[in-house]
Amino acid sequence: MKQLLLVFVGGGFGSVLRYLIGKQFNTDSFNFAWGTFCVNLIGSFVIGFIFGYILIKNKISNEVFVFLVGGFCGGFTTFSTFANESLSYLRSGQTRLFLLYVLSSIILGLFCVWFGYFVSTKFI
Template sequence: MPDAEPSRLVVVLAVIAAGGAIGAVARYGLAHAMPHQAGTFPWATFATNVLGCLLMGALLAWLHRARPARPLLAAFAGTGVLGGFTTFSTYAVETRGLLADHPVTALLYLFGTLAAALLAVILGSSAVRVAR
């Protein structure tokens, strides 16, 4: 967006920020609803990231076919809401925290999240393609 006029850039940033706030609150709510004890599988973060990837796959497939293009919707829903909702940084910190005392759980979480997230993107995008 380097060529975007300043007022357009402000609008895009505002849309992303609003979406990000919504996504972060939703993530917090899910984490609060599904607490986990230290050393156990972090189901809330796993569910958050897999659901976010499913929705991102569906959103991108839908946006790819949407005419006219909807760049503000992509910025709001994709970068904002789903970017604020998913939390791969927490996934990395939780994996690191599990490694010392719970290496099997850490490895299951590490590779299980990656596999499930990739599958979720494929399923989300495929569902939109089939539905159209």
């Protein structure tokens, strides 16, 4: 029950922060889903950092891990919004934007996980 509460609270913080970033960056003046893109890259870095920190320091409690990874990162990042925005680009005939969004999200997301891991294992 305690873990469910930790996921709930962490997810709430992550979701609110995701909403605020999306509101700031996902406007009609941009022709790219910058809010979701940035949130997913930041979340990828954070989760890589956490896993690297755990591997090297092994000083994180299970409760903190559940709160940060299952809760905060789970609520902060959003695959479903990414998929919906990708489909919207396709449906509107913006094939280049679709490819740019999907490929850059995946490639840079993987890079951010690696970079977070690298930073936490080399500098912390």
